[in-house]
Amino acid sequence: MATADELRRLVVVGGSAAGLAVAEEVRRRGFMGEVTLVDGEPGLPYDRPPLSKQLLAGEWDVERLLLRPQEQFDALGVKHLPGATAVGVDPTLSTVTLADGNSIPYDALVIATGARAAHPRSLGAGLAGVQVLRSLPDALRLRGDLSRGGRLVVVGAGFVGAEAAAVARGMGVSVTMVDPLPLPMVNVLGDEVADMLEQRHRAAGVDVRCGRGVTEVTSEGGRATGVVLDDGSVVEAATVLVAVGARPAVDWLAGSGVPLGDKARDGADGVLCDANGRACENVWAAGDVAAWFDPVSGRHVRSEHRLAATEQGRAVGAALMGAETSGPSLPYFWSDQYDLKLQSYGATGRQMTFTVVEGSLASGRFVGIYGHRDSEGRRQQVDGVLGNGMARALRTWRQAVVDRVPWPAATPTAAVHTAEAPAL
Structure with missing residues (x-):
């Protein structure tokens, strides 16, 4: 594997939030070599969550979606290839092949191609x-x-x-x-x-x-x-x-030797990576396309959330420069619908226990917590939180998720202010 001192040519495939974060992180850490960003879309990299919200509503124009304005992007010194599509990679020769027949050599490759919408x-x-x-x-x-x-x-x-x-x-x-x-x-x-x-x-x-x-x-x-x-x-x-739904954009990697997951077999699709985003020799992945190994659960997990994409990109950039990286951060998502701005930290899901600890669902202002049960059906700890309209309480319960606080013994709002749960 190429060390940070040996890294001269970095190729990032995918003009995504994750891909841009990789480029920014290596530059921030002093990398002076060549960074090539292969971007399948025309124009500068842009943010996707507002597409179904502010842009669709006509509240934002296209310029406001850009992840970085032109001058900041230019300052990165990245060789940007907009509208270029990667169609293959050869880890043995360390080259990426483009649709126009050209090949790009690399010392390190980061796959950040995201996901594509399913359309049967x-x-x-x-x-x-x-x-x-x-x-x-x-x-x-x-x-x-x-x-x-x-x-x-x-x-x-x-x-x-x-x-x-x-x-x-x-x-x-x-x-x-x-x-x-x-x-x-x-x-x-x-x-x-x-x-x-x-x-x-x-x-x-x-x-x-x-x-x-x-x-x-x-x-x-x-x-x-x-x-x-x-x-x-x-x-x-x-x-x-x-x-x-969406599927990880990995078709171009078929037969390359880059490890790809199958949900039925591996529990996750996408590019299978270790806990730091490394897929195989000199190949890394970040963002929606990447299934990182989670040491806690012992399985690969693919996160399709905006914050995770940026944080994974930064982590990969740091690792490429030989820096120690912390594990994955707390999952986060938000969804704007009508007067609701639902925000969540940690794990949520239909198969988990849920209870409201602040406010009420009827009023629309609430904070609720999620937890898994053990083999005997007992709730063990606070694994996730979701809320709307109660920012202070949500921040407090976010910390409860980080601290893996035990599940409250009682769930009415007045009863959760105990040593087992954070006082609000």
């Missing part, structure tokens, strides 16, 4: 009026479609689908949201919070069809006209947004 052919792939929402062109196209009116059908009630539905309602667009799961975002939030979220969507006028699947996208003249649900009902649509 059964859900109208290729039809006009049917799209996904993952890139800037996707968001601009959807914003244009919504401005022309007509019903939007959102297939999938996860982060992207639920946020896009909320934005569309704010624009006065009629919305139907369909998902085979019983509640929006239920796998991430759990039944209680997801039920509250569904009520918010219904109150805003969204036609929520949870517990239903889509069997067909109808069309006329090559353009979508609606969707058929598995109960036989038909929902007319001017636009269909398919938001059924």
Whole structure:
């Protein structure tokens, strides 16, 4: 493996938050060699979370999405290749092959290609009026479609689908949201919070069809006209947004020898890495594409959250320069929907125990905690926290997650102010 002293040519594939963080970190630590950023998209690297929020709503312009303005990006001294697509890597020869046939040699390679939105052919792939929402062109196209009116059908009630539905309602667009799961975002939030979220969507006028699947996208003249649900009902649509998840962008790595995970076999897909992001000799990965080994759980974990992408990129940059790195930070996500700004730290999920410790779900101002149970069904510690509208309490319970505080003996708000839980 190339040491920090031997590192002369660093190639980063992916103009993502993770990829940019790698470049910035090595420069910050004094790397004077060549940094090449292979970026499959045109233009400067930009932030993705606002695509389904502020940009789609027309509140932000494109310039505000840039991760760094032109002058700051230029100051990094990076050889930027916008619109260049990597199609292969040879770890033996230490080269990356581009779609135009050129090869780029490297001493160290960082894979930061992120993930691509899933779009099954059964859900109208290729039809006009049917799209996904993952890139800037996707968001601009959807914003244009919504401005022309007509019903939007959102297939999938996860982060992207639920946020896009909320934005569309704010624009006065009629919305139907369909998902085979019983509640929006239920796998991430759990039944209680997801039920509250569904009520918010219904109150805003969204036609929520949870517990239903889509069997067909109808069309006329090559353009979508609606969707058929598995109960036989038909929902007319001017636009269909398919938001059924994303897959790590690893197709270009097939047959390369870079270790790739399979969910059924390894518990995680993406590029399999050690706890510091190293995949194999002189090859690293960070961001949505990377499945880092978690020593606590003993398994590989892929995190599709914005903060994790930046922190992993910084950690890889530090490791490339021979610096000690700390383990993965606390997972964090946020979601803006209507007047809600849901924020979460740590682990959350439908299979975990959940209880409100501050405020109430009915009011919309609350903090709730999540915990796993042991083999005997006992709750052991606070593993995650989620809240809205109670920033101070949320910060306090975030620290409880960091400190792995034991699960409170009693859960009403007045009862959690004990030695077992932080006083608010």
